Amino acid sequence: GENVEQHPSTLSVQEGDSAVIKCTYSDSASNYFPWYKQELGKRPQLIIDIRSNVGEKKDQRIAVTLNKTAKHFSLHITETQPEDSAVYFCAASRDTGFQKLVFGTGTRLLVSP
Amino acid sequence: GAVVSQHPSRVICKSGTSVKIECRSLDFQATTMFWYRQFPKQSLMLMATSNEGSKATYEQGVEKDKFLINHASLTLSTLTVTSAHPEDSSFYICSAREFVSGGYNEQFFGPGTRLTVL
Numbered sequence: 001g002e003n004v005e006q007h008p009s010t011l012s013v014q015e016g017d018s019a020v021i022k023c024t025y026s027d028s029a030s031n032y033f034p035w036y037k038q039e040l041g042k043r044p045q046l047i048i049d050i051r052s053n054v055g056e057k058k059d060q061r062i063a064v065t066l067n068k069t070a071k072h073f074s075l076h077i078t079e080t081q082p083e084d085s086a087v088y089f090c091a092a093s094r095d096t097g098f099q100k101l102v103f104g105t106g107t108r109l110l111v112s113p
Numbered sequence: 114g115a116v117v118s119q120h121p122s123r124v125i126c127k128s129g130t131s132v133k134i135e136c137r138s139l140d141f142q143a144t145t146m147f148w149y150r151q152f153p154k155q156s157l158m159l160m161a162t163s164n165e166g167s168k169a170t171y172e173q174g175v176e177k178d179k180f181l182i183n184h185a186s187l188t189l190s191t192l193t194v195t196s197a198h199p200e201d202s203s204f205y206i207c208s209a210r211e212f213v214s215g216g217y218n219e220q221f222f223g224p225g226t227r228l229t230v231l
Binding site for chain 2: 034049099100104105106
């Protein structure tokens with residue numbers, strides 16, 4: 001089955017800096033890659049996603065890149081703000097069948113003012 | 114966006130009792146619902162997938178007799194933790210997916226249920 005690895009486990013940056021979180025997946029049939037932000041005790045919130053037919057997607061300060069050949073994808077946050085502090089999870093899924101998501105291990109991002 | 118609710122948000126029970134958690138899709142019909150368990154500072158681990166009107170599909174290592182899942186309608190799925198023990202204490206999160214033909218359908222997550230077994 002699918003296995004998703006995520007790095008780093010923790011990331012501390014200064015406000016205004018950029019943050020990059022990387023994930024690798026094992027199932028070459030996976031073709032949908034969402035990123036979630038989870039604040040303590042809250043539900044995961046989808047912040048951006050990408051499908052395998054594109055290499056990059058951007059939404060304001062957030063971007064995701066995908067390298068299908070290498071089977072890795074990354075989340076880029078620019079001009080970080082303290083409210084970006086949270087745990088971020090990547091996930092991977094096939095776009096068929098039950099479409100279950102396999103989550104990465106999570107990255108705790110801390111943005112210091 | 115689509116809204117998924119969960120009830121209760123928190124529950125404390127004694128060891129050996131059973132606890133039922135409800136997951137509802139409020140403004141759409143969920144053909145598929147997923148149940149996750151999240152231990153502190155860990156990732157979401159899928160427990161089972163349930164499709165309306167059929168038996169749930171459990172992930173490897175998840176005891177189906179202990180975690181009973183019922184998806185009797187397109188808007189409601191329930192997870193019952195039977196004979197709960199302290200090691201079952203965790204954050205349980207459901208998600209629901211509405212089928213729309215032509216592509217991947219986003220999963221919408223419930224707010225989670227914090228279960229504490231004494």
